[in-house]
Amino acid sequence: MSKTYVSYNNIISSLGFDSKTVVENIHNEISGLELIDNKNVLPEPFYSALINSEKLEIAFNKLNPKQDYTRLEKMMISSLSEVIHRSNMELNDRVGLIISTTKGNVDALDETNRFPKERAYLCELGKNVKEFFNFENDPIVVSNACVSGILAVAIAKRYIQQNTYDHVFIVSGDVVTEFILSGFNSFQALSNKRCKPYDINRTGINIGEVAASVLVTNTSENLAKESVYILGESSCNDANHISGPSRTGEGLYRSMTSALAQANILAKDIDYISAHGTATMFNDEMEAIALNRLQLQDVPLNSLKGYFGHTLGASGLLETIVGMHSLYNNTLYASKGFETLGVSKPINVIKKTTHKELITFLKTASGFGGCNTAIIFKKSNQTKNHV
């Protein structure tokens, strides 16, 4: 079967408006998280990584918008615009569009929001993105909790392998809203400190916002220098609980097992794991158990939540993009916020940003509803660079 590549990419975030700038900030261990005190959003102060609204307006207005767009639409369109531009591709009938989000424009449901409630329909969001760029095909909107962003990559691959499309653009995004914060707070899942994935002193998640976009393609021509191709992918449900992870990490274990089998490689062939690491007690513990069941405990691993917070439906795609740059730069980035191991099984959390030759990485994610996804990526261009 022919290869499916993940190529051009963009991140719009608190750490910058293009992937390169964002990755440089990660290299320098700069976090986008800051303490926010806004009683209109949450009764108590909270940590979040927010996109600067003025910068977003400037970036978006350069695209000459002809109508009014929501904050999320501005983020998504700005992000996707760069990827389409750099891909230099005609948006014909062989080009698909996937939108990945958990809650889309859910802020439109708020009575004080200036947009009508109808704007909260996810298909409206899809339509607005499609029409901005004049995509020929209708968007495929995937909303599968916190695995959405990474699942979208597997979906793109499947559409390409079914010969429906040659190229698929994915744009993912969620915004920080009162809706989301109040919900996670009611679960007592929010930390009032900077999140500390896998650490003994972790006390929960921070919610952040990004828009992230990629081109997924079947052609090896004109690829971005940091391109990777998909070796194997799988999604498995825990069949256990709708809001808590399986204690044995069953779904994640099965996802990784099945992705490795499809990739036809062994656990020891993985150079780096970009894990989920939300910094809740149960999630991080579950991941450590699943990784140990597959003898992946020695592979260097990080969670990027200490840089961006948990960015929900965008997190999987955001972290895939950073993983691609990690491979290209041959650099393992420190798992921000981690000091002392606080899970019951050993895992190799990256404490210090270090250079190392990297060829293959595993991206995992888990979410409400018991869903888990794992994808294994390999460097497209295996020349040694930056070493």
Next chain:
Amino acid sequence: MSLDGHVIFNEQHSNFSEFIKAAYKAQNTKYPKFFKMDHLSKLAFLTADILLKNQGINSEIENNIALVFSNKASSLDTDLSHQKAIQDKDNYFPSPAVFVYTLPNICLGEISIKYKLYSENSFFIFERFNAKHLFTYTNSLVQDNKAESVLCGWVELEGENCEAFLYLVSEKGDMKHTKKNIITLYNT
């Protein structure tokens, strides 16, 4: 409600809650977790349960069935409940039991728990029923050996309006898996 073309439940009720409760009782479902679910999950769960039970699927053992569901309104019905709970700061009562259902794929989790499905599940949003998408995506899952069979369809719930249409794709069957046949089934 109909199963394989035969009406199995036909009652008029003043609202969705009463209707789905009556259908649950008529089907002798006996699954107490049902009453904790939101409306979308109740609709998706009961529809799937009737179909899978009739296929002789044993919920006591692991089953390799993927789930590919779709709708237009996502979890909007429960989103509005959560929004109501946070809109007024003098009457502020967000609840985890409601919030967890503000994701459309939770209903897939509910079905997976009952039928021990450690398999692929994905939830898609389209403006209207999209047979072409369900057909293509299901084919890719079957060809990649991701599951032995795939339970697919459309589960829409908004206020008192509901529509659920599910079908099972597997190697054995009377009807060939084509886009045309999916549309025919949907329209009957």
